[in-house]
Amino acid sequence: MGMSFPFSAIVGQDEMKLALLIAAVDPRIGGVMVFGDRGTGKSTAVRSLAALLPHVPAEQAGYQDGSPCKGSVPVPFVDLPLGATEDRVVGALDLERALGAGIKAFEPGLLARANGGFLYVDEVNLLEDHIVDLLLDVAASGENVVERDGLSVRHPARFVLIGSGNPEEGELRPQLLDRFGLSVEVRTPQDLGQRVEILKRCDMFEREPVAFAAKWHRAERKTVKRIAAGRAVVASVTLSDAILALASRLCLNVAADGLRGELTLMRSARALAALEGVCEVDAGHIARVAPLALRHRLRRDVLDETGSTARIERALEELAA
Template sequence: MQTKPVFPFTAIVGQEEMKLALLLNVVDPKIGGVMIMGDRGTGKTTTIRALVDILPSIPVVKDDVFNSHPSDPELMSYDVQQKLANHEHLPIVYKKVPMVDLPLGATEDRLCGTIDMEKALVEGIKCFEPGLLAKAHRGLLYVDEVNLLDDHLVDILLDAAASGWNTVEREGISIRHPARFVLIGSGNPEEGELRPQLLDRFGLHTAITTVKDAKLRVKIVEERSCFDRDPEAYLQRWQEAQTQLTNQIVQAQQLLPNVTIAEELQIQISQICAELDIDGLRGDIVTNRAACAHAALRASTVVEMEDIEKVIMMSLRHRLRKDPLSTMDSGERIQQIWGAVRHST
């Protein structure tokens, strides 16, 4: 089946914060996903779909519905773990990183999967029909207009994204499977924000607006027109840049475990979080993780001040809002306190 050409990630003009947030989550999925809020027609969905094309293929156990990793037990289904323990041969194939869309009307069963109770009770067999969380394992799970999604489903999504596991229980029967994915939510702020308690659990938050600069708008329109006229020629023109970015991601993923951040920088991050009166320690943790991922993207094993500057707004902006009726902070407070902390050290 011939796939529809996707606009190349490296050809997307502007929206640098959104692109960086996505790349950081790909380098380190433990950052916790990204919430992208912005006007309609600002390229949110185009950018997210383009991301998949630059991601390196992943090794999976052939015919396994959970995209199990062939050697990492944390990323394996129970059946594959058993086969590995019994020294059975595991055939390996390479496949594209999965990208799963969660429709707004999805039910809990569609998201989590279902257990066939008739087979379980009559035949004593645990027959599990995987849901979207299983299909998204080791990939991306995208929810457009996540702010319109039922809070209960958002809770399930965030729990699975944080723990890396999905548990389905029906009538005393329980099935558990790995569900490690990068959760990407997008929405239009005019249609309402997520509750602060849910928003806080997204690792990063990016706020994107319609481009105002006339020359830049012309550039965006021209690039899109070129792609629509001859997608194959356009993709060929950007192939080298796409390959370079893929290699950069692979290198960053390999480098990440060796990245270190100095204690004085960690203290500065925590000082800022304390002065901003951010609840809990999630802001501290995410800022540290994102700074390390940014350093790895630069092919460096040492976090510098510039890495923190690039990620601190995305890491903390959405954690300032404690009242559901208040508006999102533009980031001025973060910049002011960051500047004060820098100059005091």
């Protein structure tokens, strides 16, 4: 397996990196949808974060048939290709062996392999709707159930779902987009200095990957410690009634559909506070995660073409006044 580009060495794309860190601290947030141009480091960032995280127990990663399994393995990172069949995604039952020999023969799918890690779907907006439905259902429940002709197998499938796509190539259905916890917009850097720095770092990594990784080792260890510390305290981070009211007023102000946005806003703000090592969510945390949690849940306003992010920022300013 090749060496991953250091997460800390990724230039720019701060919003995407923040969303991934938040999802790593609290996977219940529901995954991350990344919209934007090709070649902007989407898959690189996800792979880098997965490679950065501490190893997980082997029995946690992938489907286990009950046999003893010891040791630890890297956090799984699984790519789901556009042409994947349902059997390849969820797994397949061997009915012939089951009926002939009375054995429940199960061939694990991609969901089993992703357990305990990340499932990455590039161009998710081009994936068949029934597969996307299936992914989101399993991601929400943390369990995959395969049923064929009266036979049933279930196994844990807890993973962070990361989708990416270019809106110009087809939109994701709103009801499906709404079920992603966070949404990120990435664009090709327009700053000349940033572009030059990206070229320099990519070139160094390609020529001397070990030396480049060593250069960023200290920063990577700091990120690992932040995530571990955040995971340890996130459940104890508190939100006052005033902060909960702020979150609800914001969602009302921008006319976010349903209550999923408020729940995601609450969980994301709590995860951000945990990452920063503080024990209580404040208005600043709400403001920072609000675009991530809400921009993909807003109805299109034909009288306001300023864009969802601008609407959220304007609402925050009005509530702060």
